[in-house]
Structures are given as C-alpha cells and as structure tokens.
Amino acid sequence: MSLAMPSSAGPSAAQILVEALNSLRMLGRRSLLALLGIVMGSCSVVALLNIGGNAAAQSIAIFRNLGSDTLVLQLPPQPTGRDGLPLRLSVEALGRQTPAVASLSPVMTYGAPAIFNGRVGNANIIGADPALFEAARLNIASGRSLSEFDRKEAYAVIGASLAQALSLPDDPLQPGDQLRLQSYQFRVVGILQEGAPGMLLPFNANETLFIPMEGMTRINPVPQISHVVARANSAEEVIQAGEQLRQTLAQRIAGDAPVTLIFAQQILEGMQQQTRTFTYLLAALGVVSLIGGGVGVMNVMLMNVSERRREIGVRLALGARRRDIRNLFLVEAVALTSVGALLGAVLGMAGGWGYAQLSGWAFFLAPGALPLGIGSTVLVGLFFGLHPAIAASRLQPVEALRDE
Amino acid sequence: MDAGSGIGMLENNNEEQLIQLQHIGKHYRLADKTLHILGDVCLRIARGESCAILGSSGSGKSTLLNVLGLLDLPDTGNYRLNGIDVAQASPDQLAALRNQLIGFVFQSFNLLPRLSALDNVALPLTYRGIAPRQAREQAHAMLVRVGLGERSEHRPASLSGGQRQRVAIARALVGKPALILADEPTGNLDASTAQEIMALLIELNREQGVTLIVVTHDPLIANCLARRVEVHQGLLREAGAA
Numbered sequence: 097m098s099l100a101m102p103s104s105a106g107p108s109a110a111q112i113l114v115e116a117l118n119s120l121r122m123l124g125r126r127s128l129l130a131l132l133g134i135v136m137g138s139c140s141v142v143a144l145l146n147i148g149g150n151a152a153a154q155s156i157a158i159f160r161n162l163g164s165d166t167l168v169l170q171l172p173p174q175p176t177g178r179d180g181l182p183l184r185l186s187v188e189a190l191g192r193q194t195p196a197v198a199s200l201s202p203v204m205t206y207g208a209p210a211i212f213n214g215r216v217g218n219a220n221i222i223g224a225d226p227a228l229f230e231a232a233r234l235n236i237a238s239g240r241s242l243s244e245f246d247r248k249e250a251y252a253v254i255g256a257s258l259a260q261a262l263s264l265p266d267d268p269l270q271p272g273d274q275l276r277l278q279s280y281q282f283r284v285v286g287i288l289q290e291g292a293p294g295m296l297l298p299f300n301a302n303e304t305l306f307i308p309m310e311g312m313t314r315i316n317p318v319p320q321i322s323h324v325v326a327r328a329n330s331a332e333e334v335i336q337a338g339e340q341l342r343q344t345l346a347q348r349i350a351g352d353a354p355v356t357l358i359f360a361q362q363i364l365e366g367m368q369q370q371t372r373t374f375t376y377l378l379a380a381l382g383v384v385s386l387i388g389g390g391v392g393v394m395n396v397m398l399m400n401v402s403e404r405r406r407e408i409g410v411r412l413a414l415g416a417r418r419r420d421i422r423n424l425f426l427v428e429a430v431a432l433t434s435v436g437a438l439l440g441a442v443l444g445m446a447g448g449w450g451y452a453q454l455s456g457w458a459f460f461l462a463p464g465a466l467p468l469g470i471g472s473t474v475l476v477g478l479f480f481g482l483h484p485a486i487a488a489s490r491l492q493p494v495e496a497l498r499d500e
Numbered sequence: 501m502d503a504g505s506g507i508g509m510l511e512n513n514n515e516e517q518l519i520q521l522q523h524i525g526k527h528y529r530l531a532d533k534t535l536h537i538l539g540d541v542c543l544r545i546a547r548g549e550s551c552a553i554l555g556s557s558g559s560g561k562s563t564l565l566n567v568l569g570l571l572d573l574p575d576t577g578n579y580r581l582n583g584i585d586v587a588q589a590s591p592d593q594l595a596a597l598r599n600q601l602i603g604f605v606f607q608s609f610n611l612l613p614r615l616s617a618l619d620n621v622a623l624p625l626t627y628r629g630i631a632p633r634q635a636r637e638q639a640h641a642m643l644v645r646v647g648l649g650e651r652s653e654h655r656p657a658s659l660s661g662g663q664r665q666r667v668a669i670a671r672a673l674v675g676k677p678a679l680i681l682a683d684e685p686t687g688n689l690d691a692s693t694a695q696e697i698m699a700l701l702i703e704l705n706r707e708q709g710v711t712l713i714v715v716t717h718d719p720l721i722a723n724c725l726a727r728r729v730e731v732h733q734g735l736l737r738e739a740g741a742a
Contacts, residue, residue, distance in 0.1 A: 105629025122614050410610045413571060414671070415599020415627040417592045493571040497610075 106420045116427040123400060130389075130396040131436045134473060137386030138440025139447060142469035144382045146448035148375030149462025154455075155371060156364060164331045164360040165198075166232065166296055167338045169324040169345060172353030183321050183349060187225045190324075193344045196337035200326035201228035202309065203298060206316045210305055211276040212262040212269055219258055219305040221277065223312035223319060229253075231327045234301055239271030239286030247310045252282040256290035257302035275305070280314045282307060296360055298323045334359050379468065386473060389436070390480035397429050397484035408488055409496030422489035429481020430474060437473035441466055517580075518678055518711050519545040519568065524577035526563050537563045538574070539734040547678065550705045550712040552722035554739060555731035562683065564731055565715045569602055569681045570594050582678060599627050603672025603710075605701075607684035609664040611656040617643060617667045618652040624675045642670040646700060662693035669700060673710070680704070682714045686721060698724050 107115075120127045175183040185202045194200070204223035209216045226242045228234070234241075234253075242253055252275060254262075263269045275282045282305075291301055312319035324345065328337035338357045345355050401408070408421055416424075445461070452459035526538040537560045545551055555561035566572035567579065570586060579586045582601055589597060603624075604610075611620045621639035626632065643652050646666040656664055665685060672680055682701060686694035702724055705712040714725060722728050722739075730739040 107626040107629070108631070111626055111632055118614060406610065407612055410606075410612065411623070411627075412595070413569065413598060413604045413610075414624040415595050415675075417595040417627075419592075420595075420627060494566050497571065497606075 106417065106423070112423055112427050113431065115424065116431045119400075119428055120432055123396070126396055126399070127432060130392045131432060131439075133389035133392035134386075134433050134436030134477070135389075135440040135443065137382065137389035137476070138437045138469055138473040139444040140385045140440075141379060141382030141472055142441050142444025142465050143447035143451070144378035145375060145465035145468055146445065146462045147451050148371070148378045149465060150448065150452050150457050150459060152368065152371030152375065153460070154457045156367060157458075164364065165328045165334055167326050167328060167334055167341070167357065167359035168296055168298060169326070169338070169341055170298070170356040170358065171321055171323060171345065172349065172351070172355070173322075174320055175353075176350045177348055178350055180350065182318065185321060185324070185345075185348070187227055190341070190344055194326075194337060194340040196328055196333040196340055198327045198329045199227045199231045200324060200341070201225035201231050202321045203228065203323040203325055204309060204312050204316075204319045205299065205322050206312065206319070208277050208315055210258070210262065212273065213267060215262050215264070217258055217261045219277070220299055220303050221305050221307060221312075221315065222299055223307055223309040224325075225309055228306070228325060231325045232297055232301070233327075234306075235289045235291070236286045237289040239284070241286055242306065242308055246285070247308045249308065250280055250282045250311060250314065251285045251308065253286040253288060253306040254284050255288050255300075255302040255304045255306075258305060259284075259287050277305075278315050282311075296358060296363060297325065382469075383472060386476050389473075390433075390476040393429055393433060393477055394480040394484060396432075397425060397481055398487070400428070401425060401484050401488040404488075405491065405496050408491050409493055409498075412491070412493040412496060418489040421491075422485045425485035425488050426478070426481050429485065430477045433473055433477025433481070436477075437470045440473060441470050444469060516546055517544050518547045518549075518582055519543065520578075520580040521567075522578040524564075524567060524574045524579060526560075526567065526572070526574050526576075536734055538567070541577070541731075541734075541736045543729065543736060545711060545713065548705070548709045548711055549727060550702065550725040551714075551727040551729060552725040553713060553715045553729055553731060554717065554719065554722050555715075556717060559731045560734045561715050561731040564736075565681060565683055565713075568713065569604060570598050595627075599624055600675060601678050603675065603677040603680045605665070605668050605672050605680060605682035605685045607687040609656070609661075609668045609688070611664055611667055611671075613656055616653050616655055617648065617659065620656065620667055621652075621671045621674050624671060628675070639670070639674055642674045643667070645673075646670045660693075661689050662696060665689065665693075665697050666700065669697070669704075673704065673708075677710065679711045679713065682712070684716055685714060686716075686718070694721070 177183045187200060190200060191197060201224045206221040208219060208221055210219035226244055226246070229241045237256065242251060254269065259269045269284065271284055271286055273284050275284055288301055324341065326337065326341055328334045338359055342355050342357050349355070411421060449459050521541055521543040524538055524541040527534050527536045541564065553561050553564060563572065567574050570581070573587070581597065584597065612623070615623070618636055618639050621642055622635040625635035625638060640649065640652055643649050646669055648663060648666050648670070651659060651663065656667065659667065680701065685701065686697050689697060698721060701712055701714070704710055712725065714721065716722055728739040730737055
C-alpha cells in the first residue's frame with residue numbers, strides 16, 4: 097500500500113451514554129413497556145432472594161430455640177457390654193466421666209398398641225431414665241414427670257397427640273388413668289405439652305409413651321439401648337460433650353462398631369444447605385421472569401434498530417465504525433436494563449419487607465440479594481442487547497441508506 | 501498504524517488526482533440473473549475540481565456515487581482515493597476514510613431528527629474522538645459559515661428545507677474533507693432555494709478548494725459545475741457544455 101491508512105477514534109463513553117439516554121426518552125412508551133418487564137424480573141429476583149434468605153434465617157432461628165445444646169448418640173444394633181451381656185448403662189457413672197454433659201439418658205425403643213378404655217392407639221414406647229425429660233427438653237402439660245422413685249413402678253408419661261388419639265370428648269385421658277400395654281397396666285402420671293417434632297431426637301415425643309427403663313422388660317423380653325440422649329452444659333460445649341460421651345460409650349461396648357454422634361449443629365448445617373438450595377430455586381424462578389424481560393428488551397431494541405436504519409446509514413457515512421454502531425445500541429439496552437434493575441431492586445426490597453411483615457419474620461437485607469439481582473439484570477440486558485446491536489453494526493452503509 | 505497519519509494525510513499527499521477509477525465494474529445477482537450496474541468505468545478527478553455526474557434514474561449514477569463515497573465496494577477494477585487503494589482497506593479504515601476525506605450531502609438531508617442542528621454538525625467530529633466542547637465550537641463556526649448561526653439549537657423539524665440542506669452542508673464540511681459528494685442536493689427544494697444551495701456549494705468549492713461532485717439528473721444544476729460526465733447504461737462519458 098502506498099500510503100498509510102487513516103484511523104479514527106470513537107466518541108467518549110460519556111457522549112455515548114448521553115445519546116443513549118436521549119434516545120430512550122424518545123422511544124417513549126415502548127421503552128417504558130420493556131422497562132416494566134425488566135423491573136418485574138429484577139424485582140422478583142431481589143424479592144425472592146431476600147425472602148429466601150429471611151426464611152432460612154427464620155427456620156434456623158426456630159431450630160436454635162429447640163436446643164443447639166442437645167446431642168444424640170446412636171449405638172450400634174444389639175450393643176453388647178464388655179461382660180458379654182446386653183449393654184447396660186449407669187447414668188451416674190457416665191455422668192462422672194463426661195464433665196461437659198449436663199444430663200443424659202439411655203433410650204430403649206419399642207412399638208406396641210396402647211389400649212385405654214377399649215380404644216387402641218399405636219404407641220411408640222420409649223424406656224428411659226427420668227433425666228431424659230431434662231436432656232430432651234420435654235415439658236409436662238398436666239400431671240408430673242417420671243422421677244427417680246418411679247423406677248420400679250408401672251408408670252408412664254404420654255405424648256400429647258397419642259393422649260388425644262386415645263381420648264373421647266366425654267372421656268379424656270387424664271393423669272391417673274390406666275393404660276394397657278400387652279398384659280400390663282401402666283398408670284399415666286403426666287401428659288406432655290405438644291411440641292414441634294424434634295429433628296434431632298430418635299422419637300417424636302408427641303406420639304410416644306415414656307416409661308422407666310427398668311420397666312421395659314415387662315413388655316419386651318430383650319430390651320436394647322438404641323440411643324443416648326444428652327444435653328451439654330452449653331451450646332459451646334456440644335462437640336466436647338459429644339466426644340467425651342462417645343469415647344466413654346465406646347469403652348463399654350464390645351466390638352468396634354461405631355457410635356454415631358448427632359448434634360444440632362450438624363443438622364443446622366444440613367438445613368442451611370437445604371435453604372440455600374431453596375433460595376437458588378427461588379432465584380431461578382426470578383431469573384426465568386428476568387429472561388422474559390430480556391426478551392422484551394431485545395424486541396424493543398430490534399424495532400429500534402429497524403426504525404433507525406437510515407440513521408445507522410448516515411452515521412456510517414459520517415465515519416462511524418461498526419463498533420461505534422454496536423456500542424450505540426448496546427449502551428441503550430444496558431441503560432434501559434440498568435434503570436429497570438434499580439427500580440426493580442427498590443420494589444423487590446419493598447416486596448421482601450412486606451412479605452416478612454406478613455409472615456411475622458424479622459426483616460433483614462439478605463447479603464446476596466441486591467448485587468445478584470442487579471447484576472443478573474444488567475447481564476440479561478447485555479445478553480439480549482447484544483444481538484440487536486451486532487445486527488445493527490453489520491448493516492452495510494448502502495443497504496442502511498437505501499429508502500424502503 | 502498510528503493515529504496521526506490519518507490527520508496529516510491530506511498535506512502529506514502530493515497526489516494530484518484525488519479520485520482515480522480504473523475499469524470499475526459493479527453487478528448484482530438477482531435470482532439467477534446478473535445485473536450489470538456499472539460496466540467499465542474509468543474516471544479521474546483532480547483535487548479542487550467541480551464535476552457533475554449526470555444520468556437518468558437507473559443509469560447507475562447512484563451506484564457510482566456509493567462507490568466513490570466508499571459506501572459500497574466495486575466488484576472489479578481499482579479505486580484510488582487520495583492515492584489509497586480502497587480495496588486494501590478494512591471496514592474500520594474505510595470508516596476513517598469516509599470520516600476524514602469525504603463529506604456527504606443527501607437529497608433528503610438525512611439529518612438526525614433527535615439532535616439539534618449544532619449536534620448534527622458536530623457528529624462527524626465525535627467519530628474522530630474530538631471532545632464535545634471543541635466539536636461544538638467547530639460546528640458552530642461552520643453553521644455561521646452557511647448562514648445558520650442563529651439556528652444552531654433548532655431541531656431539524658423546525659427548519660425549512662433549504663435550512664436543513666445548509667445544516668447538512670455544514671455537517672459535510674465540518675471535518676474539512678477533501679471531497680464533497682452531493683446526491684441530488686436540490687432534489688427536494690424549490691427552484692430559488694435550489695439556486696442558493698448550488699451557489700453555496702460552488703462558493704465553497706472555489707474558496708476552500710474542496711473537490712465537489714454533484715450527482716443530478718437536472719442539466720441546469722449540472723451547468724453550474726466546471727465539468728460534466730454522464731452515466732448511461734453503466735458506462736461513463738464526458739458530456740460537453742449543455
């Protein structure tokens with residue numbers, strides 16, 4: 097080539113932006129409609145992420161109240177002691193060896209029909225030490241709990257749902273009534289408060305009949321200890337208490353079948369992961385509506401491009417490069433979605449707040465909600481704006497200038 | 501390539517012929533037929549010349565103008581603009597050549613309706629990376645030059661046809677091009693306004709030495725210019741004084 101080719105620089109970013117905003121204003125109602133779609137998309141992403149975050153926090157808070165200091169040890173099946181006999185555990189001896197544990201109780205499980213005045217209920221029967229009521233935070237609604245003095249007695253404490261199932265309106269089950277389990281009569285000394293079914297405990301207290309561990313042999317000839325339920329001195333000592341208990345138990349059980357430790361923290365983590373999945377699901381729903389908005393933006397931008405063919409031709413004739421034309425329309429699309437993202441974020445936060453108010457949750461700003469909501473909206477604008485912008489930049493000057 | 505070479509190109513170039521067309525051909529394929537729009541066009545236009553391209557509609561004169569204005573590339577032949585072989589240029593380089601060497605004046609003015617007269621005139625400068633304030637100053641000076649200094653903030657819609665074409669001429673000139681390409685510049689104007697616009701273009705050609713090419717079908721307009729060529733069925737021939 098005999099001569100150097102000239103080169104030209106494009107307009108500044110500020111110029112492009114001012115032009116884009118002016119152009120959007122001129123598009124008027126049509127850009128408002130596309131804006132509406134984007135606002136709804138952005139709003140739903142932000143609101144759903146925030147609602148998901150608040151819901152997670154709420155459920156974790158509820159779970160914390162249930163006791164993050166509770167721990168459960170699952171023993172191997174048919175545990176045998178070092179003496180070769182079925183495992184027996186002394187609560188006092190275990191307590192001495194586990195200083196971080198506040199209270200503990202072995203648990204034996206059995207299932208048998210409970211009969212009250214001819215009415216049969218399927219009872220989950222738990223044989224335990226009186227300390228179970230403290231260790232598992234079981235509260236008495238009427239009557240009393242089992243005590244140290246009841247060990248040899250055929251006494252029972254009944255869960256709220258089971259008691260209700262055995263009651264009739266004119267013949268309610270009350271403390272002092274007799275229940276028949278197989279061939280034995282048990283006297284109900286107390287009825288438990290209805291509680292949330294614990295996620296941690298190996299039984300649902302509402303459906304359970306609690307009897308002294310020593311009385312288990314009356315209905316089950318070979319009772320076995322399946323779990324140990326314990327409560328640590330404090331939530332901070334849970335892991336320490338669990339380790340102490342596990343080691344102590346492992347020493348007493350023949351064989352090396354493992355003792356599994358379950359504590360609230362583990363389940364909390366599991367739940368957090370679950371709610372995270374839930375939040376992602378909600379966010380995905382938001383993204384779907386966002387894509388709907390993005391298609392609206394693409395639609396408006398395509399119309400915009402085809403209406404401004406001539407202008408594109410003129411700009412090309414005046415020396416605009418392809419990338420200048422592309423930027424012209426891309427910046428318009430992104431400016432449109434950015435405005436929509438901000439409006440949607442404000443609306444979404446308001447929606448999240450309203451939802452929290454309605455549900456009686458504590459409202460807080462979920463950390464990811466705003467950046468994720470606004471960021472994904474702008475990305476959608478970029479993605480759906482790219483096609484019309486590139487289509488515009490590929491127009492040949494002659495074609496663009498030709499009159500239709 | 502460095503950015504400075506583009507700006508200084510006009511001064512550094514001693515090429516006497518601004519435009520050299522050699523055996524330019526252009527055809528379109530329509531279905532399975534090939535339409536020859538331009539056959540074998542050779543044309544030289546010297547720097548500072550004024551030239552009319554005459555021809556009836558469908559003669560190929562618009563295609564010739566598009567080729568001259570780098571809006572369309574020829575299929576065959578060689579086109580050197582200001583000594584530069586156009587076929588070698590990338591799309592970006594073509595854009596830069598249009599921006600720096602050529603000013604377009606269209607029949608239908610082609611002002612951007614959303615921009616003020618001033619911003620319309622400043623537009624080519626923004627594609628050179630000139631700062632807005634400076635671009636507007638130069639644009640205003642050019643509007644004053646075409647007699648529209650008072651109307652710089654008006655939108656095209658509030659200007660008359662003649663005023664719009666003056667704005668378009670100011671826009672074509674603001675980048676100090678070597679060549680003005682005018683496509684039927686008076687086609688949408690009444691007779692007296694047309695005369696004024698032609699007078700303005702010729703005055704600019706004489707005073708500033710800018711090369712002027714006017715495409716027209718009107719012999720009266722063509723007669724205002726020093727040289728006339730006629731396109732007929734894709735071929736070019738010199739036309740004498742009418």
